[in-house]
Amino acid sequence: MADILGRRRFLSSAVLGTTATVVAATTMGSLAPEAMADPKLDVEAGAVDPNFVEGRITGIVGGLLITTSSDRTINQIHLTKATSVWKLRPTTTDAAQVGDGLYARGVRMPDGTLAADAVWLNIVNLQVHITSIGRNVLHLDHNGDRIVGHVVAGTTAAVYNNTPAVVDLSLLEVGRHAQVIGAWRPDTNEVDVATVYAAA
Incomplete structure (x- = not known):
């Protein structure tokens, strides 16, 4: 208190x-x-x-x-x-x-x-499947919705199997599950990717 x-x-x-x-x-x-x-505060379950x-x-x-x-x-x-x-x-x-x-x-x-x-x-926290990987872009499926994830130089990082974040995205695999935290581009299906959490 x-x-x-x-x-x-x-x-x-x-x-x-x-x-x-x-x-x-x-x-x-x-x-x-x-x-x-x-x-940050004690709030009863179900309370606003x-x-x-x-x-x-x-x-x-x-x-x-x-x-x-x-x-x-x-x-x-x-x-x-x-x-x-x-x-x-x-x-x-x-x-x-x-x-x-x-x-x-x-x-x-x-x-x-x-x-x-x-x-x-504009923060988003998405559970996705990687459907394809392009140059500086990840194509993602989130519950049937297609999401375009933009890789931002100097910002985007990956965390593999709970290891420290790295800028190397080469271990990401098409078809694999991942969690993406990023910034939504309002009124689009696009996000700028901050961190991808994935298994290597």
Whole structure:
């Protein structure tokens, strides 16, 4: 509980501008895409986490994102110097664009807005079968849907059998199962691949 209260005070001061020094939100937890599903607060099973938002960005006003969730709920999310942002890789708050999908975790302010400590833009986590491999592209099947996975130089990596990530994708095999974490290209069937988890 002390950790939650400390986080709430920290983010409140960042939103309200009452602190001179703001550290990166990654000091409060990992920004790795795998951490997106790691709950920060104790929430009863089946209950909605009030400090977590999903949806698409419908407007941006300064450091405030307006989003519409899948249940049509409208949320307002504050981005501050303390907010860590992931969009294929760690980036800045300027990377957010109208139309981006979003997951955000933070603390609710008294006015109902969310002060975000971490935001993941367009993140996808797909269980796929590799149907073909081309130059800088993976063709994937996700539950019957065709997905084009773009290999991004300097970013895309593979993890084989739980070993450390490497840039060598040569051990990927057509017909094999894989897990792909990446950034969706909104309104397409294409993703930029961050990490492929596969058996070698």
